[in-house]
Amino acid sequence: MGSNTMGMPYGLQAMLKEGHKHFSGVEEAVMKSVEACKAISKCTRTSLGPTGLNKIIVNHLNKVYITSDAGTILTELEVQHPAAKLLVHAVKAQQQEVGDGANMVMSISGEMLSKAEALLRDGLHPTEVAEGYSKAAKKALELLKDLCIEDTKDLDFSDVGSVAERLKGALKSKQNGYEDYLAPLVAQACVDICPDNRQNFNVDNVRVSKLVGGFVDQSEIIQGIVVRRKCEGTVSCVENAPVAVFSQGVDTSSTETKGTVLIKSAQELKDYHKSEEKELEQIIKGIADLGTKVIISGQSIGEMAMHFIERYKMMAIKIPSKFELRRICRATGAQAIPKFIVPGKEQLGMAQKVEALEIGGNNVTVIKQDRRVGKVATIILRGATDHLMDDMERAIDDGVNTFKALCKDARILPGGGATEMALSKKLLEYGRKQTGLEQYAIQKFAEALEVIPLTLAENAGMNTTDTLAALRAQHAQGNGRMGVDSVASEITDLTKQSISDLFYTKYWAIKFAADAATTVLRVDQIIMAKQAGGPKRPQQGHWDDQ
Structure with a gap:
């Protein structure tokens, strides 16, 4: 933007702070947003499906992720562009709502925007496209219910x-x-x-x-909790054990306030230590008298305390993580005691068996629990x-x-892109019956859904044009369950291999994807304030000189 003769800025420039960025109009704002969204959806698309490829992501803390999970990829990429961020938020919403199907949201919304681009170039107004998309999404969710495989309601x-x-x-x-x-x-x-x-x-x-x-098939399930550290002390296995959980350290209690003790003779010094010891022993003896066999501490266990715990043949485990401590309370039914005192009987939990094991060179402590009592199960993964x-x-x-x-x-739906293909076919028919400019948008929405089978075929290295043509032909003949089997690189009915998609996942994925796409289309100006001051973050050097 130039300035007029007096050297004074005018228009938006005069109104906003210096250093702002401003994009407006279809060409600048919408098209640029669509570009950014296409770029980010291309990134996750190659990871879709069983033959999807992995990404290596090194985040700003230099932690390395190797994954094909779209949710993780997008959380770790620090996306700057405001429109692309909208899609990332949609993916996060899907992760929170369903926990799966993140890639589907990204691929479909990216494809919708890319299809919308053609319509906008043809001169349709973004609002008309957005309206059409909203209408199509509504219809798609209705049609989705009819595609469910029969007799799958009861499980x-x-x-x-x-x-x-x-x-x-x-x-x-x-x-x-x-x-x-x-x-x-x-x-x-x-x-x-x-x-x-x-x-x-x-x-x-x-x-x-x-x-x-080990190998994956050596993985196993343990009812209860596996703690990745060995127990303190020598007692390493107890059964039917009452458990006391302390969220504070197990040690001589230091007073809250600073106190001064004046000691006049060596004898008094000895007695002072003795009294401290005695107090500690009394507490630990009191805990042992309740029948407790396991003491779990949220912080350190003092050496003196450890000595007495050993004397009363109890097992001691130190768990620094507060979350883990809560889970243990949940699994054993114990209450976490915030102060090191003799607890009441009702504050103790119960564990069927607590033992220290070595699995593949790792020291772990396993707190096993009966199915009916413990509400926690742990999968021990080997790899x-x-x-x-x-x-x-x-x-x-x-x-x-x-x-x-x-x-x-x-309820479940046919997998391998079969659902999307069937939806696409039905939506195209629906679009043809519409009058008004929305029909073009509805058709593009229908085409955008085909991105799922297309990407599955692409990631498997199949010929996408042939595959899609064959799929369309199958669906036109009424074989609505035909999808892409990307492992065998062929078109089959995946329900025979019991591979299916959840109705719930698909429902929300289409909903979130359409919402994100229409939101991006309804943007006509992007105004970015100047970034807050402060020195720039030091640029990371090249990784070869790290």
Whole structure:
């Protein structure tokens, strides 16, 4: 923007602070936003499906992530562009609501915007496109209900096998090849701790403990909690043990205020120490007299205290993490005691068995619990490298979230892009019946849904044009369950391999994707204030000279 003859800025420039950026109009704001969104959705698209590729991300703290999980990728990328941020927020909403299907949100919303670009170049107004998209999304969600595979409403939640079948799709798309090991594991863990009222299922109660070494099929489930440290002291295994949990340190109690003790002789000094010792012994003896066999401390355990704990043959475990301490309380039914005193009987918890084990060279302490009492299950994951297991943990996380979604709605849809293909076909028919300019947008929405089967084929290295043509032909003949099997690189009915997608996941994914896309389209000006002062962050050097 130039300035007029007097050297004074005019228009927006005069109104806003110096150093601001300002983009407006279809060409500048909308097209630029669409460009940014296309770029970010391209980034996650290559990771979609079982043959998706991994990304290596080094974040600003130099932590390395190797993953194909879109949720993780987008959380770790620090996206600056305001429009692209909108899509990232949609993905985060999907992660919070369902916990799976993040990549679908990103791919579909990116594709919708890319299709919208053509319409805008043809001279449609962004509002008309946005209206059409909203209308199409509404219709799509109605049509989705009819695509559900029949007789899938009822699921026997106590039968691990049938639950595992439903989780396979989610796990296969993250960890292809391992789903046969992981699905039964996750299903078993979820079924074991599922409360009577399934709506109250808490994802946090399925823990994952990663121990390097071994192979995936050596993973196992433990009812209760696995703590990744060895116990203090020599007692390493107790059964049917009452547990006392202290959120403070187990040590001589130091007073809150500063006090001065005047000591006149050596004898008094000895007595002073003795009295401190005596007090400590009394507390620990009191705890032991209650029948306690395990003392768990949230902070340090003093040497003197340890001596007495040993004398009364109790087991001591130190757990520095507050969250872990809470989970232990939940699993054993103990109350965390904030001060080192003799607790009341009702504050103790109960553990069936607490033992220190060595698994693959890792020292762990296992707090086992009966199924009915403990509401926590831990999957011990084995694998070759940390990165592999981190990604497995994300897959398991998706599996557990899928179980939670199943609890809310057990309906399933054909997998492998079959659902999107069928939806696309029906929406195209719906669009043709419309009058007005929205029909173009509805058609583009329908085409955008095809991005899922297209990407699955692309990531598997198949010929995308042929694959899509063949899929369309199959769907036109009424084979509505035909999808892309990207592992075998062919078009099949994946329900025969019991690979399916959840209705709940798809429903929210389409909803969030459409919302994000229409929001971006409705933006016509981007005004960015000058960034706040302060020195710039030091630029990271090249990684070869790190």
